[in-house]
Amino acid sequence: MSINPAVCLVDLMDFEQTCSKVEQIFAGNGRVLTPELGMLSEKALSLYQGDFLAQDTAAWVVAIREKQKTRCLRVLERLIKLHEQAGHREMVETVCERALQVEPLREDFYRRLILFFLQTGRKADAVNVFERCGKIFRAELGSEPSESLRGLVADLDYALRSINSHPLPSTFPPRSDPCE
Template identity: 35%
Template structure:
């Protein structure tokens, strides 16, 4: 082989590079070929028995009548693929000794997972923040995705991928305050976006991203991030963002003009753009604020406002599958919007419920509204597996 070092990347896509020649797992070759190659590389500091490799590739159920011959054929394919890196590279890199196989560690090679791990450890032990940040930057640059992402379902890959995934998350969480402390907010924003591609459910990444966007004056970008996060968390877990993230959202929604403006311009800013017919559909956070405002109002006026709750469930109260529930909630949302008046307000308050605010409607009329929505749903979707139920209560005035 060439005297140039072999570069092996296993974080994200799996590839080997030698002297400008590259092979990677995007070549649409057999999954088992890449599985065998990955295992030989990751376990390259020890000899591996044929029995262990047969179990890796075929387990107990898939074994052929001649598993050792099948293993020999698989190694032939691996070596043929490695030969694309250089003449006889396959036989140089994979050695057979006494019926067992091993990776030739005499050939210099750098592996990104080992570099990443070493940089994280070095950075974590640095007392000087600038030196720590330097090591962490190098580590994060190496992390192009989870360990062997195309082999993520393999049992031996799962714990290793989890280790590096968690280590990456920890390093990002330690790096962001370092960048923010140096005023490097653009870099922090970029890191947050990259980290969310790897771990889209880490709430602290959204918090840092929104804070940095606000400090950069990008309120619209912060609002967009909040809306994306809210939909993701609500759809998958039925939860709303934490109080501190909602506080950032409210900060982003506040528009402060940098000059005195006339009342007409203020009204123009406040006016709803292109108002649609039917109810105002809003986030649950905004519904809560409107509820609290109305509770204050009726404590003085004595007007009647009722709240309706429409719940979705399956036959006999059973839960619907996520796919069915998502489709029902999407259809029900539009039906609620067009069935209510412009002065009514509605929001999704859980994965399977909508809350309605019906001003100037008494109890009987509010029940009629909910009944009308329920009947309209089944007329429009007669084969839906969903069942709807509703309840109505008066909005309680502020005490």
């Protein structure tokens, strides 16, 4: 017996085939986000619905689960780079957030999102992402984000807290000019 691919579609097989096509395009001319690459990448990401048989601990299941997750993360990493290069700001944020949904313990995705927010002037969002990273790392790993990530937002966090604790008055007193 075998599965007739014309009659039955297995999402795992479809995901693997789509990722293979994406990887072939990246290997050939993966520096430009073409419509085909975008469409195939989106298809691969829509097929990835989370951990394969998440509750199963059999070795063969874990191997497939990790392979799928790794392939998905590779597609996400490359998409982030392409969107950054193309200047697609909204997509950079969207794809970074999607990557963090797939793997919330990858500091490099937090770093990219924080840098994106800093580059686009969204400093409060950068601090919020850093704080989310810290909460997740403490809860899941019992550790803090790396020194370099902490350094990235340390000065910014201090400045924002200082501004929030000492807000400017909504109206300024009339100016007294000593020359008058």
